[in-house]
Amino acid sequence: MSGTVSYHSGVSAEDCVARGYERRGMAIAARRWRGGGGEIDLIARDGDGLVFVEVKASRSFARAAERITRRQMVRVMTAAQEFLADEPKGQLTDIRFDVALVNGIGEVDILENAFCA
Numbered sequence: 001m002s003g004t005v006s007y008h009s010g011v012s013a014e015d016c017v018a019r020g021y022e023r024r025g026m027a028i029a030a031r032r033w034r035g036g037g038g039e040i041d042l043i044a045r046d047g048d049g050l051v052f053v054e055v056k057a058s059r060s061f062a063r064a065a066e067r068i069t070r071r072q073m074v075r076v077m078t079a080a081q082e083f084l085a086d087e088p089k090g091q092l093t094d095i096r097f098d099v100a101l102v103n104g105i106g107e108v109d110i111l112e113n114a115f116c117a
Helices: 002-023 061-066 070-084
Strands: 027-035 038-046 049-057 095-102 108-111
Touching: 002 027, 002 038, 002 049, 002 095, 002 108, 027 070, 038 070, 049 061, 049 070, 061 095, 070 095
Parallel strands: 049 095
Antiparallel strands: 027 038, 038 049, 095 108
């Protein structure tokens, strides 16, 4: 039962984050996109560029942020390279990696370019 609750909680958090990107004028290109390198929670189109979004939900923003590991970032970046293979500009597409933190009451904090550090 706990796995089902976690799944639905994750989907709800991703939906909330997706709506936020759409309000900012971005189209959602993919949800839970899976490639050989791993899964990307959300991919948004920002003009000619792409934003790859990792969504983390927990009781607080701090707890959600603690759940992001270097290994996970590498998996997302590997999957992003695979996704770019089907884009018109391929690896030359403008991209960024965001992390969207969702707390226990549904508030969202987006960390833009979170993987650049």
